[in-house]
Amino acid sequence: MTRIISGDAGGTRLDVPPSGTRPTSDRVRESLFGALETTGMLDDTAVLDLYAGSGALGLEALSRGAATADLVEKGQKAAQIVRGNAARVQKATGREARTHAVAVQVFLRSTARTYDLVFIDPPYDLPPDQLAADLALVATVLASDGLVIVERAQRSGSPDWGAAGLVAYRDKSYGDTALWWGELP
Numbered sequence: 001m002t003r004i005i006s007g008d009a010g011g012t013r014l015d016v017p018p019s020g021t022r023p024t025s026d027r028v029r030e031s032l033f034g035a036l037e038t039t040g041m042l043d044d045t046a047v048l049d050l051y052a053g054s055g056a057l058g059l060e061a062l063s064r065g066a067a068t069a070d071l072v073e074k075g076q077k078a079a080q081i082v083r084g085n086a087a088r089v090q091k092a093t094g095r096e097a098r099t100h101a102v103a104v105q106v107f108l109r110s111t112a113r114t115y116d117l118v119f120i121d122p123p124y125d126l127p128p129d130q131l132a133a134d135l136a137l138v139a140t141v142l143a144s145d146g147l148v149i150v151e152r153a154q155r156s157g158s159p160d161w162g163a164a165g166l167v168a169y170r171d172k173s174y175g176d177t178a179l180w181w182g183e184l185p
Contacts, residue, residue, distance in 0.1 A: 002056055005030055007063030009092035014085045016054045017078040023054055024121060024151060028174045032149070033060055035172075036117070041147055042066050045116035048141070050104045050134065051126075055082040057119040057151075059089040059097065066117070068096045072107045108137035116143045121151040128160065135164035139184065142166075147183055154178040 002023050004012040016023050024032075036042050042061055047069040049058030058069035071086060073079045079101035086097035100107050104122075118138050122131060131150070138148055148166060150159050154173050161168050161182045169181040 002026075002054055004056075004060055004063045004089060005033070007060070007065065007093070009059070009063035009089045012063070012088050012092055014054050014056055014059065014088075015081045017075065017081050024056055025174070025177070028151075028177055028179070029056065029060055031172070031174065032057075032179060033064060036061075037064065039147075041117050046070075046113060046143075048072070048113075048115040048118045048138075050107075050118065050120045050138075051122045052082050052099075053078060053121065055085045055089075055097075055099070057121060059085055061117060061119075062089055062093055062095050062097055066095065068098070070098050070100060070107075070111075070113070070115075072100045072102065072104055074101065074103045076101055104134055105137060108134070108141060111141055113141065114143050114146075115141055116146045118142060118146065118148045119151070120148065126152075128156070132160045132163050135159055135161070135166060135182070139165045142184060144184060147181055150180045150182070152178060152180075 002014040047061040047066045052071040052073040062069045166182040
């Protein structure tokens with residue numbers, strides 16, 4: 001079972017698409033959000049969750065104090081599940097969660113918003129050149145003091161931050177799962 005771990009919506013159950021997604025484990029989310037809370041990056045921020053799956057990352061941020069969360073998931077069935085999860089968390093927090101059922105690059109090219117925190121949790125089989133293209137577009141919507149966090153298999157290797165105009169900030173591995181943090185220079 002996937003759930004919101006902490007914050008205003010702590011304990012809220014999240015539905016997970018039956019296939020095609022890989023939910024971030026509670027252990028990884030707890031560590032990630034503990035680190036984010038120490039940076040103050042969750043307080044009244046705009047969050048973008050790309051390849052949202054169940055929406056767990058963006059919705060956890062919303063529960064812990066983010067002002068808004070945009071959840072982008074191309075798969076129509078998964079996007080329906082994200083909408084339901086977002087409605088439950090939004091009800092508990094009173095903060096806005098918007099679901100976008102479009103491809104990541106389509107969303108990034110069309111949004112006029114700026115984000116303080118961006119999660120990219122693509123399928124592990126996403127080619128490195130597509131991740132690099134996603135990151136280049138993310139750099140155009142990232143606030144000057146914002147963070148990008150990429151979750152992938154450790155064996156995938158670090159994202160190509162330089163090609164996207166970003167720089168590495170930190171990284172952490174949890175078994176086969178790795179989180180890479182980046183920011184604008």
